[in-house]
Amino acid sequence: MTDCLFCKMAAGDIQPDIVHEDQEILAFRDINPRAPVHILIIPKTHVPTLNDLDDVQMAGRLLLTAAELAKQQGLAEDGYRTVINCNAHGGQEVFHLHVHLLGGRQLTWPPG
Numbered sequence: 001m002t003d004c005l006f007c008k009m010a011a012g013d014i015q016p017d018i019v020h021e022d023q024e025i026l027a028f029r030d031i032n033p034r035a036p037v038h039i040l041i042i043p044k045t046h047v048p049t050l051n052d053l054d055d056v057q058m059a060g061r062l063l064l065t066a067a068e069l070a071k072q073q074g075l076a077e078d079g080y081r082t083v084i085n086c087n088a089h090g091g092q093e094v095f096h097l098h099v100h101l102l103g104g105r106q107l108t109w110p111p112g
Contacts, residue, residue, distance in 0.1 A: 006096035010044040019072075024058065025065050027101075036104030037073050037080070041065050047097040050086040066101045075103035083111070 008014045009026060016028035019039055030038040041062055047053050063082065070080045080103030085091040 004046055004096050005094055006040075006042050006098065007046050010042065020065060020069060025061060027065060027069055030100070034100075035102040035107065037075060037102065039066075039069055039073070039101040041069070041099040041101060042096060048095045049092060050084050050097060053097060062097075062099050066099050069101055070103065073101075073103065075101075079103065079107075081107050081111075 005014070006026075009016050009028065016026075016031075018026065018028045020027035020041075024044055025041060026044055027039050027041040030040050043058050043062065047058075053059055066082045067076070070076045080101060083100040083102065084097070085093075085100075
């Protein structure tokens with residue numbers, strides 16, 4: 001998808017602050033962080049929303065990548081949050097599926 005910000009990142013046209021990359025997944029620091037650690041984890045293929053995800057293996061890889069990054073970032077022991085916003089009312093701003101990994105401080109509930 002040519003006008004998708006995250007597709008441009010996955011293609012290398014835009015260089016985010018990458019913390020993980022493999023053949024299927026890209027993870028990078030959010031430019032507007034909501035916590036000391038705020039990483040976005042995306043599939044490299046364009047999937048607009050969680051409603052559009054039909055690949056069970058990709059769903060698992062996204063979450064396992066979040067857990068591995070939480071360990072690497074020193075968040076696993078104290079705790080962290082993963083969030084997937086879906087569509088406008090769910091707070092999704094970029095319509096390319098992404099998992100937020102947040103941590104590094106006490107997170108409150110409800111989130112807002």
